[in-house]
Amino acid sequence: MSEAAKNSAETANFFEFRNVCKAFDDRPVLKDVSFTVKRGETCVIMGRSGVGKSVSLKHIMGFLQADSGQILVDGVDVTHFSEAQFEQVRRKVTMVFQSGALFDSLTVRDNIAFPLDGQPGLTYDDLEAYVAKIANMLEVDHVLDKLPSELSTGMKRAVAIGRALAQNPEAILFDEPTTMVDPIMAGHAGDLILRLKKAFHKTSIVVTHDTHLAKKLADVVIFLQEGEVTFFGPWAGFESSNDPFLKNFRMQDELIPALDVTL
Ligand SMILES: Nc1ncnc2c1ncn2[C@@H]1O[C@H](COP(=O)(O)OP(=O)(O)O)[C@@H](O)[C@H]1O
Ligand SMILES: [Mg+2]
Numbered sequence: 001m002s003e004a005a006k007n008s009a010e011t012a013n014f015f016e017f018r019n020v021c022k023a024f025d026d027r028p029v030l031k032d033v034s035f036t037v038k039r040g041e042t043c044v045i046m047g048r049s050g051v052g053k054s055v056s057l058k059h060i061m062g063f064l065q066a067d068s069g070q071i072l073v074d075g076v077d078v079t080h081f082s083e084a085q086f087e088q089v090r091r092k093v094t095m096v097f098q099s100g101a102l103f104d105s106l107t108v109r110d111n112i113a114f115p116l117d118g119q120p121g122l123t124y125d126d127l128e129a130y131v132a133k134i135a136n137m138l139e140v141d142h143v144l145d146k147l148p149s150e151l152s153t154g155m156k157r158a159v160a161i162g163r164a165l166a167q168n169p170e171a172i173l174f175d176e177p178t179t180m181v182d183p184i185m186a187g188h189a190g191d192l193i194l195r196l197k198k199a200f201h202k203t204s205i206v207v208t209h210d211t212h213l214a215k216k217l218a219d220v221v222i223f224l225q226e227g228e229v230t231f232f233g234p235w236a237g238f239e240s241s242n243d244p245f246l247k248n249f250r251m252q253d254e255l256i257p258a259l260d261v262t263l
Contacts, residue, residue, distance in 0.1 A: 011075035014039045014171055014203040015060060020069035022055060029055050031227040032069070037220070042197055042204045044214040044235075047224035048249070053207040056224070057173045060205075061095050062086030074170065094164040095173040101160065102148040108135070108159050109144040115167035134162045137199070138192055154185035158192060165196070171203035172196075178210045190216050211250055215239070223249075 015037040022030040029052045037043040045053050058064040059071055062081060070079045073089055081089065102111050112131050116122060135141040138158040148156055157177055164172055177193060178186035190213045197204065197217065206217055214221065214235070221238040223231035223246060231238055231246060238246065 011072075012038050013072070014041075014074055015043075015205065016070075016072040017056070017059075018070040018072070020056075020059065020066045020071060022052075022059070022064065022067050029227050030059075030066075033224075033227070033229055034069075035222050035229060035232050037203060037205060039203055040201045041219045042206065042217050043220045043222060044218035045205060045207045045222045045224060046209060046211075046214055046238075046249070048209065051224040052227045053224060054175055057095060057175055057205065057207060060089075060093060060173065062089060091167070092169055093171045093173065094167050094169040095175065096157075096160050096164045096177065097175055102156060102163070104148055107145050107147060108140060108151070111148065111159055112162040112166050114163055130166065131162075134165055137195065138162050152181075152185070154181045154189060157181070157189055161192065161196070165200075169202065171205075174204065174206045174208075176207055176209075178208060178213050186210065186213065189213075193217060 013036040015035075017033050017035050020030050020033045021028065033052075033056065035043075045056060047053055055064060059066055060073060060078075062078065062083070066079055070077055072078065074092060078086070078089055103114065106114070109131055112134055113127055116127055116130065131144070132141065135144055138161060140155060140158050140162065143151060143155060143159075148159065151159065161172075161174075161177075174193065178189050181189065190210075193204075193206065193213075194216055196202070204217075206213070208214055218235040218238075221231060221233065221235055222229055223238065225245065231241060231243070239250070241247070
């Protein structure tokens, strides 16, 4: 067994940040960020806009490199990986972007099938059956022949999740899956992710400021404040914390959907 495979078989943590620091033009954005996400666990990263949530995910994917500290994925230190090595990481870990990032000229079916295209041993029928299964689970089976431009934001998100799943990754990162959709669609997207969690038990990190979504999904919560982890622990601890900043954050967010519904 290779060293990497041995580490991977032994480690209970799928993701680990060890004292990660990152600055842009001397402006610190991540300050000594440390946390772990266990294999099969769903971790929710919360915090106000601009605190470094997306930046954290981009370090895992190799789109950004830490100034100091270490990042481990599946037991392997990827901090100084090359672009070619990150391509391997991106086979194990996929990211569902906030924008959805679908291919505009491909139908929903072809968007979902994209990661499967050209896989050895996969027949056309296998591919159709696989896409149908994923589309059914995400409730987009009635729009398979449509183009992304014909879909609502919520549907586009579901298709983007379908494409990420088709790659059969070991872990999925979701960046703000319920932002910019109405409260009903947000609830729906949350339910989809919850269903995936129960069906596949994949290690996941969900970035959100939506406390309703977090409550539904989180095994463990990371709260970022100005680039620092100010809470790291199970959801119950986050919900019952008396820290004034956390209390205020929870209260404000709980009010927003309630107001929307009454409008
Ligand atoms: N590539 C970049 N270059 C310079 N500044 C960046 C870059 N990416 C993010 N930032 C800055 O880092 C901070 C954290 O960003 P981000 O992680 O996207 O916030 P959020 O928590 O809302 O996801 C923001 O102030 C943002 O402007
Ligand atoms: Mg962000």
